[in-house]
Amino acid sequence: MDRSVMGRVIADTERSNNGVDRRDFLKVCTMAAAAVGLPASVAVQWAEAAESGGLKPSVIWLHGQECTGCTESLLRTSRPGLAELILDLISLDYHETLFAAAGHQMEAALQQAMEANAGKYVMVVEGSTPVKENGIYCKIGGTTMLDLVHEVAEKAGAIIAIGSCASWGGVQSTPPNPTGATGLPEVLEGKTVVTIPGCPANPYNFLGTVLQFVTLGTLPALDAKGRPATAYSKTIHEHCPRRPHFDAGRFAQEFGDEGHRQGWCLYKLGCKGPVTHANCSVLHFGEIGTWPIGTGHPCIGCTEQHVGFETFIHQTVEIERPTPPDTYPPVEEVRHGISPAAAGVAGLVGGALVGAGYMAARKAAESGGEEEES
Numbered sequence: 001m002d003r004s005v006m007g008r009v010i011a012d013t014e015r016s017n018n019g020v021d022r023r024d025f026l027k028v029c030t031m032a033a034a035a036v037g038l039p040a041s042v043a044v045q046w047a048e049a050a051e052s053g054g055l056k057p058s059v060i061w062l063h064g065q066e067c068t069g070c071t072e073s074l075l076r077t078s079r080p081g082l083a084e085l086i087l088d089l090i091s092l093d094y095h096e097t098l099f100a101a102a103g104h105q106m107e108a109a110l111q112q113a114m115e116a117n118a119g120k121y122v123m124v125v126e127g128s129t130p131v132k133e134n135g136i137y138c139k140i141g142g143t144t145m146l147d148l149v150h151e152v153a154e155k156a157g158a159i160i161a162i163g164s165c166a167s168w169g170g171v172q173s174t175p176p177n178p179t180g181a182t183g184l185p186e187v188l189e190g191k192t193v194v195t196i197p198g199c200p201a202n203p204y205n206f207l208g209t210v211l212q213f214v215t216l217g218t219l220p221a222l223d224a225k226g227r228p229a230t231a232y233s234k235t236i237h238e239h240c241p242r243r244p245h246f247d248a249g250r251f252a253q254e255f256g257d258e259g260h261r262q263g264w265c266l267y268k269l270g271c272k273g274p275v276t277h278a279n280c281s282v283l284h285f286g287e288i289g290t291w292p293i294g295t296g297h298p299c300i301g302c303t304e305q306h307v308g309f310e311t312f313i314h315q316t317v318e319i320e321r322p323t324p325p326d327t328y329p330p331v332e333e334v335r336h337g338i339s340p341a342a343a344g345v346a347g348l349v350g351g352a353l354v355g356a357g358y359m360a361a362r363k364a365a366e367s368g369g370e371e372e373e374s
């Protein structure tokens with residue numbers, strides 16, 4: 001990275017842009033870039049573009065069947081706050097929860113944003129789309145969510161499903177699913193939909209996706225489920241801060257016991273981290289790093305379709321990648337010298353080699369004797 005460029009961006013920490021300290025602003029951009037697998041140099045590019053007013057992509061944000069948790073997680077960010085994120089990084093032209101306008105004014109703003117930014121705006125959907133009985137179970141301004149999704153998607157430059165509800169249906173889609181709650185990729189079959197599951201989704205995964213599209217004209221590399229591959233390539237279990245205890249065989253047996261108080265592995269309490277693909281354990285949000293495992297609660301697998309809301313919290317899962325990562329040192333003290341177990345294994349191996357040598361020599365001798373007789 002060009003150090004002079006970095007210096008220009010963060011040198012003057014006293015000045016602020018809409019109340020945001022420049023170091024904090026660059027930190028947000030860097031974390032968003034890392035979430036989608038981009039280098040820090042791109043984060044600098046985003047920050048400079050925001051300073052010059054050359055960024056601010058138009059975002060149209062729709063709400064379906066959900067609890068508004070993804071929006072609430074954005075509201076809880078304070079460094080920088082949501083207002084600064086909107087003013088500096090994106091232009092939130094339609095959002096049913098945050099709009100000051102209402103009624104006809106609000107719906108007119110949606111149409112205006114779609115016409116003014118046709119082919120360029122980013123469509124974000126939070127919540128599932130009910131499809132049963134032509135979508136009558138969710139209406140906005142007299143229009144069903146099902147029809148609205150198709151209308152807005154028609155002119156969108158990029159489409160993002162934020163949260164598990166929008167990504168694959170969420171809790172509303174669990175059996176018996178009376179409204180036919182469906183994820184956006186299935187509703188918009190044939191279109192590229194970036195899914196960012198989570199309950200709520202990590203805001204940095206969302207920001208990284210949007211900013212990459214606006215500045216580079218591309219979307220992050222996606223996995224088979226449409227998720228940003230970098231953010232969802234590893235399981236929480238692989239980089240969990242309690243992973244060393246798992247490898248050492250130290251497990252909390254019940255809530256409040258000694259192991260639980262000592263911060264031991266929560267697997268036996270039903271932790272779904274071994275099958276949950278997400279970056280919660282390495283990219284926290286909400287400033288204080290609060291997340292389920294960090295507070296002593298097992299991961300519930302909210303990013304996975306058939307895990308988070310279809311299994312009991314206490315139910316254990318198969319371990320997808322049981323071997324420990326080589327990025328963490330073992331918890332146990334490293335012992336020097338030869339242990340009794342190692343000596344035993346060496347003895348077995350040595351004995352096997354000696355026995356194999358004896359058998360090979362015997363066969364060679366027997367074959368030699370047969371050749372002499374012939």
